[in-house]
Amino acid sequence: MTEHSSSPSNPPASPNVGLFATCLVDLMRPSVGFATVKLLEDAGCRVSVPEAQTCCGQPAYNSGDSADARDIAKNVIQVFEGFDYVVAPSGSCAGMLSHHYPHLLKDDAAWKPRAEALAAKTFELVAFLTDVLQAEISPPDLDVTATYHDSCSGLRELGIKSQPRALLGKVGGLRLVEGDIPETCCGFGGLFCVKYPDISERMVDAKADDILATGADLLLAGDLGCLMNMAGRLKRRGARVEARHVAEVLAGMTDRPAIGEADEDTA
Amino acid sequence: METQTRRFKQNAREAMADGQLAQALTRLGEGFPLRRAEAIDRLPEFDQLRDAAKAIKDHTLAHLDLYLEQYESKVKEAGGHVHWCRTGQDAREKILEICRTVGAKTVTKSKSMIGEEIAINDFLEENGVAPIETDLGEYIIQLRKEPPSHIIAPAVHLNKGQVEDTFRKAHTNLDPARNLDDPKSLLEEARVELREKFLHADVGLTGANFLIAETGTNVLVTNEGNADLTYSLPRVHIVIASLEKVIPTLEDTATVLRVLARSGTGQDITVYTTFCTGPKRPDDLDGPDEYHVILLDNGRTELVGTEFQEMLRCIRCGSCLNHCPVYHAIGGHAYGWVYSGPMGAVLIPGLIGIHEAGDLPNASTLCGKCETVCPMRIPLPKMLRAWRERQYQRKGNSAAGRWSLQLWAALAKRPKLYRAVTGPLMTALAIFGRKRGRFKWLPLAGGWTGPRDLPAPQGDSFIAQYHKGPVGAVVRSKGQ
Structure with missing residues (x-):
C-alpha cells in the first residue's frame, strides 16, 4: 500500500x-x-x-x-x-x-x-x-427516546460533542433528551473501574441516576468501555434502559440484542 | 497532621459510607462549578487571561532563583526578614523561635495550606504557644481536630448542624437557649469568640497567595477579613509561604488575580485582597512592629526541571477539586494528607514520595475535566500518568497487577498469539453468557462484577468474523 x-x-x-x-x-x-x-x-x-x-x-x-x-x-x-x-x-x-x-x-x-x-x-x-467526509448519511428510522453520554476522551481530547447529535438528528423517530451531566465521567477509566470498584460504583451510580431521570429508553455513546460500565450498572440495578454504541443506530444495525441483553430480553 | 495516604482505599470506603458527607459533596459539586461557569461567561477574555497567567508563572519558574533573590532584597529594604527553610521542621523551629523572642502566648492565624503542610498548630501547641485559627472554616475544623477537606473550603464536608454541635461543645459559656440554627448566627458566634483573641494575640501568622518580587509584598486573598486583623493587630506578622508563590510584578499579580477567584469560588474577585509590605512604617497608623517571611521549599525545588515542574504553577484555586468526579465521590479527607483532588494527587507524591502515596495518582479515570478547568492550564492527567510511570519503574505497584498487565502486553504485541488466546476465550464466554447476555459473577473479574454486571461477548471476534465470515458465530441474530 x-x-x-x-x-x-x-x-x-x-x-x-x-x-x-x-x-x-x-x-x-x-x-x-x-x-x-x-x-x-x-x-x-x-x-x-x-x-x-x-x-x-x-x-x-x-x-x-x-x-x-x-x-x-x-x-x-x-x-x-x-x-x-x-x-x-x-x-x-x-x-x-x-x-x-x-x-x-x-x-x-x-x-x-x-x-x-x-x-x-x-x-x-x-x-x-x-x-x-461531511457524509450525507441517511440512517433508518428508530422509534425511541435516547440520551447521549459524551465519553471523556472523545469530548475533551478530540472535541466531539455536536457531531453525534447532528447525525442522530437524522434518525427519524429518535427523540434525543439530554441528561444534566452528559459530560461527567461514568467511572470506567479503563483499569480504574476494577482497581477502585467502589469509587467507580459511586461515579457510575451518579450517571445511572442521571440517565434514568431523562426517561430515555436507550443510552447511546461512542465508546464501548463506558457503555459496558454504564449498561452493567444499569442492569445490576434492574433498570430497563438499553445501551448501544451510536454506530449501531446510525448504521441501522439494531437487530442484535443491546449491550448486556440476551435474545429473550429484547424479544 | 499524620499522613494517611497509605490508607487511601479504606479512607475512601469510609467516606462513601457517610451519607452526610455525600450530601455536602453534592452541594459542592453543584454550587462551585455553576458559579465558576457564570463568572467566566461574564468575562469573554477569560481564556486569554489564562494564557497570560500561565506564561507569567512559566517565566517565573524558569528564573525562580532570580525572582526569589529579588523578593528577599525587597523584603529587607522594607524592613522585614526572610527565613529560607528547606524542610517543614526548619520552618516550624524558625516560627517557634520568633514566637519565643517576643514571649508569645497566643498566635492568631489566617488560613494557610502551608501551615497545614508543616502542621504548625500541633507544633506550637506542644511548645506552649496557643494557635487560634481565625478563618471560619479553619476555626471549625481546629475545634474538631480535623484536617481541611478542601484547599479553599476547609470545612466543606460539614453541615450547619455539625457546626452548631461543635460550637456548643467548645464554647462552654454559650447559653444553651441561644439560637444557632442558621449560618449567620453561627458566624456571629464565631466572631464574638474570635474578636477577643485577635486583640490579645502576640503574633499573627498568615499564608500568602503571592510574593511579589518587585516590591517584597505578600498578597492575601480572603472573604472574611480575618487575615487583616491577623496581620495588623499583633506586634509580629509572620508570613508562611512556599517559594513557588513568588511572582515578578504587581501587574503580573493583577493578571493572575483575575483568574483566581473566578476559577475557585466563581467570584470576580474575593471580598478582601490585601497587600502587606514590611512592618509598620513611622507614619503608619497601625501594623506590626516585626515582619518575617518563612520561605519554605519542602521538596518543591526537587520538582523543578522534572515532568512535574508545571505543578508549581498551581495557585490553589480549588477548581480541579470542585470539578473532579472522584473528589465528588470521596471528599478530601480520603486522600490522606492536607491536599486533595487532582492537584493533591499530583502534588502529594511530589512532596512525600510516590512510595507513600501510591494510590493517589492511580485513583483517577484520567477524565481530563480538571485540566479543562485549571486556570493555569496544568496538564494534571499527564502528570498523574507520569507518576504511574515512575511507580511502575520502581516496581511500586502490586505484583499481581504487574503480572496481569505484562501478560496482556505480551499478547497485544503478538497479534497471532493474541487471536489464538482471546478467540476461544470469547467464544466460550459467549456460550456461557448466551442465556442472560451478561454475567453477575466471573472468576478473576470480581473488580468488574462487584458493582456491575459484565456484558457477555457476542460470539467470535470481529476480526475473525470479518475475515472468515461468521463461521461458528455462536450468538446469531435473527436477521443474519
Whole structure:
C-alpha cells in the first residue's frame, strides 16, 4: 500500500480507510465493527480491517508501563500507516493514537515522525463522518427516546460533542433528551473501574441516576468501555434502559440484542 | 497532621459510607462549578487571561532563583526578614523561635495550606504557644481536630448542624437557649469568640497567595477579613509561604488575580485582597512592629526541571477539586494528607514520595475535566500518568497487577498469539453468557462484577468474523 497525500479538509474521492476496531469492539461486540464498516462504505470509503491489530496499548500506557505501550504503538503504526485514514469507533482509542502516540515516541527520532503522521490521519468514527467526509448519511428510522453520554476522551481530547447529535438528528423517530451531566465521567477509566470498584460504583451510580431521570429508553455513546460500565450498572440495578454504541443506530444495525441483553430480553 | 495516604482505599470506603458527607459533596459539586461557569461567561477574555497567567508563572519558574533573590532584597529594604527553610521542621523551629523572642502566648492565624503542610498548630501547641485559627472554616475544623477537606473550603464536608454541635461543645459559656440554627448566627458566634483573641494575640501568622518580587509584598486573598486583623493587630506578622508563590510584578499579580477567584469560588474577585509590605512604617497608623517571611521549599525545588515542574504553577484555586468526579465521590479527607483532588494527587507524591502515596495518582479515570478547568492550564492527567510511570519503574505497584498487565502486553504485541488466546476465550464466554447476555459473577473479574454486571461477548471476534465470515458465530441474530 502506498502513502496517499490527503488532508482532513480534502479527502480523496474514495479514501482507503484502515479500521482500527479497538480490542473491546473486536472481542466483545463485533456488531459495532460491522456497523462501522457499513457507515464507512456507505460514505464511499474502501475499508480494510488489518488482522494484525490488537489493542491501542492504553492499559499499559495508563498503568505507567511505557515500554510495552511503545512496542504496541509501533505495531499499530506499522500496520496502519499505509492507509489514507485510520478510523476507530472509539474516542478513547482514537485519542490514544492521535494524541498519545506522538508523546510516547517523542524521544525516538525514527518513530516520532511516523507517530505524528499516523496521528494526523487518525479519527474517531463519528467525527470522521461529520468533519472529514461531511457524509450525507441517511440512517433508518428508530422509534425511541435516547440520551447521549459524551465519553471523556472523545469530548475533551478530540472535541466531539455536536457531531453525534447532528447525525442522530437524522434518525427519524429518535427523540434525543439530554441528561444534566452528559459530560461527567461514568467511572470506567479503563483499569480504574476494577482497581477502585467502589469509587467507580459511586461515579457510575451518579450517571445511572442521571440517565434514568431523562426517561430515555436507550443510552447511546461512542465508546464501548463506558457503555459496558454504564449498561452493567444499569442492569445490576434492574433498570430497563438499553445501551448501544451510536454506530449501531446510525448504521441501522439494531437487530442484535443491546449491550448486556440476551435474545429473550429484547424479544 | 499524620499522613494517611497509605490508607487511601479504606479512607475512601469510609467516606462513601457517610451519607452526610455525600450530601455536602453534592452541594459542592453543584454550587462551585455553576458559579465558576457564570463568572467566566461574564468575562469573554477569560481564556486569554489564562494564557497570560500561565506564561507569567512559566517565566517565573524558569528564573525562580532570580525572582526569589529579588523578593528577599525587597523584603529587607522594607524592613522585614526572610527565613529560607528547606524542610517543614526548619520552618516550624524558625516560627517557634520568633514566637519565643517576643514571649508569645497566643498566635492568631489566617488560613494557610502551608501551615497545614508543616502542621504548625500541633507544633506550637506542644511548645506552649496557643494557635487560634481565625478563618471560619479553619476555626471549625481546629475545634474538631480535623484536617481541611478542601484547599479553599476547609470545612466543606460539614453541615450547619455539625457546626452548631461543635460550637456548643467548645464554647462552654454559650447559653444553651441561644439560637444557632442558621449560618449567620453561627458566624456571629464565631466572631464574638474570635474578636477577643485577635486583640490579645502576640503574633499573627498568615499564608500568602503571592510574593511579589518587585516590591517584597505578600498578597492575601480572603472573604472574611480575618487575615487583616491577623496581620495588623499583633506586634509580629509572620508570613508562611512556599517559594513557588513568588511572582515578578504587581501587574503580573493583577493578571493572575483575575483568574483566581473566578476559577475557585466563581467570584470576580474575593471580598478582601490585601497587600502587606514590611512592618509598620513611622507614619503608619497601625501594623506590626516585626515582619518575617518563612520561605519554605519542602521538596518543591526537587520538582523543578522534572515532568512535574508545571505543578508549581498551581495557585490553589480549588477548581480541579470542585470539578473532579472522584473528589465528588470521596471528599478530601480520603486522600490522606492536607491536599486533595487532582492537584493533591499530583502534588502529594511530589512532596512525600510516590512510595507513600501510591494510590493517589492511580485513583483517577484520567477524565481530563480538571485540566479543562485549571486556570493555569496544568496538564494534571499527564502528570498523574507520569507518576504511574515512575511507580511502575520502581516496581511500586502490586505484583499481581504487574503480572496481569505484562501478560496482556505480551499478547497485544503478538497479534497471532493474541487471536489464538482471546478467540476461544470469547467464544466460550459467549456460550456461557448466551442465556442472560451478561454475567453477575466471573472468576478473576470480581473488580468488574462487584458493582456491575459484565456484558457477555457476542460470539467470535470481529476480526475473525470479518475475515472468515461468521463461521461458528455462536450468538446469531435473527436477521443474519
